[in-house]
Amino acid sequence: GELFVLSSMIVLLQVAHGCPDKCRCHPSTHFVDCSQQGLAEIPSDLPAQTRTLYLQDNQIRQLPAFAFRSVPWLMTLNLSNNSLSNLAPQAFNGLQRLQVLNLTQNSLLSLESRLFHSLPQLRELDLSSNNISHLPTSLAGPWENLTVFAVQHNQLQQLDGALLESMPSVRLLLLKGNLWKCNCHLLSLKLWLEKFIYKGGITDGVICRSPDTWKGKDLLTIPHELYQPCPPSAPDLGSSQTQQPSSAHGAAPRPHENHSLGERDLSECEFKPKPRPANLRHAVATVIITGVVCGVLCLMMLVAAIYGCTYAAITAQYHRGRLAQTNEPGKAEGKELFGSAPA
Numbered sequence: 603g604e605l606f607v608l609s610s611m612i613v614l615l616q617v618a619h620g621c622p623d624k625c626r627c628h629p630s631t632h633f634v635d636c637s638q639q640g641l642a643e644i645p646s647d648l649p650a651q652t653r654t655l656y657l658q659d660n661q662i663r664q665l666p667a668f669a670f671r672s673v674p675w676l677m678t679l680n681l682s683n684n685s686l687s688n689l690a691p692q693a694f695n696g697l698q699r700l701q702v703l704n705l706t707q708n709s710l711l712s713l714e715s716r717l718f719h720s721l722p723q724l725r726e727l728d729l730s731s732n733n734i735s736h737l738p739t740s741l742a743g744p745w746e747n748l749t750v751f752a753v754q755h756n757q758l759q760q761l762d763g764a765l766l767e768s769m770p771s772v773r774l775l776l777l778k779g780n781l782w783k784c785n786c787h788l789l790s791l792k793l794w795l796e797k798f799i800y801k802g803g804i805t806d807g808v809i810c811r812s813p814d815t816w817k818g819k820d821l822l823t824i825p826h827e828l829y830q831p832c833p834p835s836a837p838d839l840g841s842s843q844t845q846q847p848s849s850a851h852g853a854a855p856r857p858h859e860n861h862s863l864g865e866r867d868l869s870e871c872e873f874k875p876k877p878r879p880a881n882l883r884h885a886v887a888t889v890i891i892t893g894v895v896c897g898v899l900c901l902m903m904l905v906a907a908i909y910g911c912t913y914a915a916i917t918a919q920y921h922r923g924r925l926a927q928t929n930e931p932g933k934a935e936g937k938e939l940f941g942s943a944p945a
């Protein structure tokens with residue numbers, strides 16, 4: 603009896619500590635390293651206690667829903683340098699404790715907000731070096747614990763400030779190497795970044811790729827005044843309408859990519875360098891007019907003051923003269939009055 607219990611316990615322990623063929627397991631640290639093994643999918647028999655899982659440098663093409671359901675304690679997941687192009691919306695469901703997710707060097711084309719909702723504890727999300735051209739406009743609720751968000755070297759043209767608003771704790775934001783289109787739609791990003799940097803956040807810069815006027819310029823160095831408000835336009839309506847269908851079908855091609863309408867509306871609201879001189883001229887004219895008016899007013903006040911003083915002096919002299927006259931008639935009148943008048 604006891605022997606049986608003992609042997610079954612040993613078997614159980616072995617199962618618990620079992621390690622997939624192509625991985626190296628470190629039971630004491632709950633670290634499983636399956637990197638560089640030519641894997642095409644997630645190994646099925648991962649130890650349930652795994653906290654750190656390395657799957658980088660493999661050929662994993664997709665993640666099914668609940669791909670990591672066998673490792674609910676996972677805190678760090680490295681999927682860098684695989685061939686992921688499509689993530690099922692529920693791929694990361696069940697990873698309630700995941701803190702670091704590394705998806706760099708894959709072929710992801712877009713992401714949707716549902717993907718994020720299943721990762722409440724996430725602190726670092728690295729999506730750099732993918733082909734992402736679209737991020738959700740916003741998340742339904744705040745993503746409280748996210749402190750690092752990296753989307754360097756993707757195909758992003760726009761990023762809505764509202765998405766960043768839903769990351770209240772973010773401290774490091776990496777955005778370089780995208781196709782930023784510096785028109786009115788990027789203004790919310792600019793405003794958000796200014797606040798972010800003021801509060802001590804760190805970012806690596808949004809370098810405009812288009813329009814030609816701003817190519818190579820950092821979004822933050824383009825003055826506010828150059829921005830024309832976005833017309834309440836079709837692209838906005840379009841994207842909010844297409845969001846739901848696209849998230850329902852995973853990475854369905856977005857109708858947004860039909861540019862015939864979008865391009866025109868976007869070009870209408872690009873930062874315009876022309877209005878600047880006009881505004882500047884207005885400002886300069888205002889300053890000059892104000893200056894002239896002020897100057898004239900000051901001059902008039904000065905004249906009035908001088909006049910007032912002189913008048914007062916003359917009146918005083920006159921009164922004194924009158925007094926003197928009553929005391930010594932005929933003597934001092936003319937002399938004193940003319941002597942003190944120039945003052």
Ligand SMILES: *[C@@H]1O[C@H](CO)[C@@H](O)[C@H](O)[C@H]1NC(C)=O
Binds near residue numbers: 640658
């Ligand atoms: C990506 O993984 C492949 C193996 O799948 C490897 O040969 C290549 O060196 C890795 N690339 C980088 C940049 O690490």
Ligand SMILES: *[C@@H]1O[C@H](CO)[C@@H](O)[C@H](O)[C@H]1NC(C)=O
Binds near residue numbers: 678679680682703728
């Ligand atoms: C894998 O990802 C983790 C978390 O992002 C990171 O700390 C680690 O350096 C990566 N490992 C390699 C070998 O790239």
Ligand SMILES: *[C@@H]1O[C@H](CO)[C@@H](O)[C@H](O)[C@H]1NC(C)=O
Binds near residue numbers: 658706726727750
């Ligand atoms: C993700 O992995 C890449 C390559 O291994 C590494 O350079 C990068 O620092 C990692 N990102 C994070 C947030 O750890």
Ligand SMILES: *[C@@H]1O[C@H](CO)[C@@H](O)[C@H](O)[C@H]1NC(C)=O
Binds near residue numbers: 722746
């Ligand atoms: C953020 O992290 C803290 C501490 O780990 C945790 O208590 C909190 O529930 C997390 N927030 C969310 C939305 O899960």
Ligand SMILES: *[C@@H]1O[C@H](CO)[C@@H](O)[C@H](O)[C@H]1NC(C)=O
Binds near residue numbers: 687709732733
């Ligand atoms: C992703 O982008 C790279 C370089 O920008 C390109 O070579 C590759 O074909 C793209 N892949 C997909 C699936 O679009």
Ligand SMILES: *[C@@H]1O[C@H](CO)[C@@H](O)[C@H](O)[C@H]1NC(C)=O
Binds near residue numbers: 860861862863
């Ligand atoms: C874009 O959509 C319009 C209809 O809204 C259609 O007539 C046109 O052919 C589409 N263009 C492309 C490039 O798909």
